[in-house]
Amino acid sequence: MIQKTNRMYLVEQVASQIEQLIESGHWPVGEKIPPEMKLMKQFDVSRNTLREAIRALVHAGLLETKQGSGTIVRSSNPLGATLKRYIKRSALLETLDVRLALEKQAAQLAAEHRNETDLSTLEACIQSSREAAENGNYEQFIASDIRFHQTIVQASSNQLLIDLYEPMVKIVYSFVQDLMAMDAPFKYEEELHLELFMAIQNQDKVAAASYIEDYMKVLRENIMRIKED
Amino acid sequence: MIQKTNRMYLVEQVASQIEQLIESGHWPVGEKIPPEMKLMKQFDVSRNTLREAIRALVHAGLLETKQGSGTIVRSSNPLGATLKRYIKRSALLETLDVRLALEKQAAQLAAEHRNETDLSTLEACIQSSREAAENGNYEQFIASDIRFHQTIVQASSNQLLIDLYEPMVKIVYSFVQDLMAMDAPFKYEEELHLELFMAIQNQDKVAAASYIEDYMKVLRENIMRIKED
DNA sequence: CCGCATTTGTTCGTATGTATC
DNA sequence: GGATACATACGAACAAATGCG
Numbered sequence: 165m166i167q168k169t170n171r172m173y174l175v176e177q178v179a180s181q182i183e184q185l186i187e188s189g190h191w192p193v194g195e196k197i198p199p200e201m202k203l204m205k206q207f208d209v210s211r212n213t214l215r216e217a218i219r220a221l222v223h224a225g226l227l228e229t230k231q232g233s234g235t236i237v238r239s240s241n242p243l244g245a246t247l248k249r250y251i252k253r254s255a256l257l258e259t260l261d262v263r264l265a266l267e268k269q270a271a272q273l274a275a276e277h278r279n280e281t282d283l284s285t286l287e288a289c290i291q292s293s294r295e296a297a298e299n300g301n302y303e304q305f306i307a308s309d310i311r312f313h314q315t316i317v318q319a320s321s322n323q324l325l326i327d328l329y330e331p332m333v334k335i336v337y338s339f340v341q342d343l344m345a346m347d348a349p350f351k352y353e354e355e356l357h358l359e360l361f362m363a364i365q366n367q368d369k370v371a372a373a374s375y376i377e378d379y380m381k382v383l384r385e386n387i388m389r390i391k392e393d
Numbered sequence: 394m395i396q397k398t399n400r401m402y403l404v405e406q407v408a409s410q411i412e413q414l415i416e417s418g419h420w421p422v423g424e425k426i427p428p429e430m431k432l433m434k435q436f437d438v439s440r441n442t443l444r445e446a447i448r449a450l451v452h453a454g455l456l457e458t459k460q461g462s463g464t465i466v467r468s469s470n471p472l473g474a475t476l477k478r479y480i481k482r483s484a485l486l487e488t489l490d491v492r493l494a495l496e497k498q499a500a501q502l503a504a505e506h507r508n509e510t511d512l513s514t515l516e517a518c519i520q521s522s523r524e525a526a527e528n529g530n531y532e533q534f535i536a537s538d539i540r541f542h543q544t545i546v547q548a549s550s551n552q553l554l555i556d557l558y559e560p561m562v563k564i565v566y567s568f569v570q571d572l573m574a575m576d577a578p579f580k581y582e583e584e585l586h587l588e589l590f591m592a593i594q595n596q597d598k599v600a601a602a603s604y605i606e607d608y609m610k611v612l613r614e615n616i617m618r619i620k621e622d
Numbered sequence: 623c624c625g626c627a628t629t630t631g632t633t634c635g636t637a638t639g640t641a642t643c
Numbered sequence: 644g645g646a647t648a649c650a651t652a653c654g655a656a657c658a659a660a661t662g663c664g
Contacts, residue, residue, distance in 0.1 A: 173460075173631065175448060199649060210633040212441050215650090216448040219404055223449030224475075231650040232640030246453070246475040251553065258553045265498030265554075269490060324480065324487045325494075328557070402651070428629055439653040444630090460630045461660030 178207050178217035186226055186240050196234045197227070225249070247331040256339050256387065263332045264380040266325060267313065271372040273320035275364045282319040286361050289315060293354060310337060312357060316364065340387060352382060407436050407446035415455055415469050425463045426456070454478065476560040485568050485616065492561045493609040495554060496542065500601040502549035504593045511548040515590050518544060522583060539566060541586055545593065569616060581611060 185191045198206070204214050218235060221227045225245015228238040239245055251259055274282070289312035296305035310333060317329045356379050363371035414420045427435070433443050447464060450456045454474020457467045468474050480488055503511070518541035525533035539562060546558045585608050592600035 175631085176452075179452060201649085212444070212634090213632060215441075216445050219445040220449045220452035223405075223408060224452060229650065230641075232648080233642075234649065243475060243479050246472060250472050250556070254553045258551045261498060261502065261549075261551055262495070262553050262557065265494045266491070268498075269494030273490065320490075322487045322490055324483045324491050327479070328491065404651090430629085441654090442652060458630065459661080461628075461662075463629065463661090 270317040270320040272369040275369045275372045278319045404445045499546040499549040501598045504598045504601045507548045
């Protein structure tokens with residue numbers, strides 16, 4: 165069986181090199197990459213070739229170009245941007261179902277694999293939520309909430325799960341952030357977080373999955389209630 | 394609050410138009426799109442601009458260019474290509490966990506929403522599997538198997554779930570297709586499929602989720618066993 | 623096998639719009 | 644406002660691969 169040569173064109177070579185520079189953190193998220201002129205010399209390609217490579221990564225959501233200013237790194241997760249764009253076109257309720265599926269699995273895995281660092285991060289999030297609720301700091305509350313859930317997913321130690329979950333939870337919150345008020349349901353949410361934390365601490369998979377289900381049920385009801393207005 | 398103008402550059406305009414032509418099926422998968430010269434006139438842009446747009450879609454996996462021949466449509470699902478590329482680099486066991494999460498949720502939703510068409514398709518898959526097993530037709534068996542699981546996910550009526558699941562199940566099978574032999578576990582799989590089908594038919598969410606868990610457990614054990622060789 | 627047209631790959635040059643100092 | 648740096652866009656040309664007669 166002869167392998168076909170499958171030639172790699174210049175543009176793809178440049179694109180994957182840039183991609184790797186981003187994923188490896190050599191070009192950190194939020195910072196500018198060198199201007200086209202320098203990159204042309206660095207990769208030893210023409211302007212159009214370089215631009216095609218950059219454009220491909222812009223479309224993929226890894227880069228963002230600003231005329232007159234430069235090109236900045238927007239994300240280091242190739243999956244994130246595509247997923248976000250896709251999810252934005254999807255129905256919110258569909259997204260919630262998928263989020264439930266992923267987070268439930270994550271919670272079970274987290275209950276198995278969690279280490280001390282995970283637990284202390286979760287505790288810090290709960291503490292931060294509580295403070296935010298007392299001070300009426302809505303933004304901090306949301307931020308802590310997101311961090312809490314993302315920590316659970318990260319504790320699953322499943323990178324694919326982590327990368328899929330990240331855009332999902334952010335989209336969900338971007339839908340509801342301007343709508344939800346800080347009222348009773350959030351108090352309930354606080355209790356749920358605490359119980360969920362203890363389940364993970366005790367490595368109780370069944371309870372962890374169950375609490376995630378409860379949480380998503382409450383979230384779904386809140387969203388439905390708000391949507392009626 | 395002033396909204397930033399968020400100007401849409403030519404390349405992005407052209408890219409999203411082409412994307413839509415692909416997604417709408419106007420340019421079917423597998424067929425060639427018009428050559429650059431015609432597209433330049435059609436979109437009224439220069440060659441470089443058009444090429445940057447095409448290159449973005451090539452990188453995203455929607456198109457494939459061949460020097461001297463032309464450009465063909467490779468996929469109509471923007472999520473599929475990116476996910477496949479990503480999953481291929483992931484660990485198989487991580488992918489299995491995510492697949493479990495998605496299919497479990499899908500089975501529960503399918504139990505709720507399934508219609509008569511879904512049920513008859515599932516029955517046909519089971520029948521096809523049985524025939525394939527009797528005739529020792531391994532390829533047909535695998536194909537029926539994939540179709541069975543995809544039908545369940547499609548019966549969930551959740552498009553996001555469907556699009557996420559598709560690349561996942563295909564990658565899993567591409568990992569194992571050359572490894573697994575048609576032996577005892579497949580018999581067990583057949584029984585599981587039948588029980589799963591009945592659970593969905595009876596709209597028994599709990600049982601459906603439970604059988605998916607069993608199925609994935611068996612699949613995982615088989616994979617682990619094969620890997621040891 | 624050869625020659626030729628078609629089509630994509632790559633490079634260079636030039637002009638313009640935009641942001642930053 | 645002016646100068647500079649940078650991305651945007653167009654046009655022309657040649658190279659390389661493919662396909663056809």
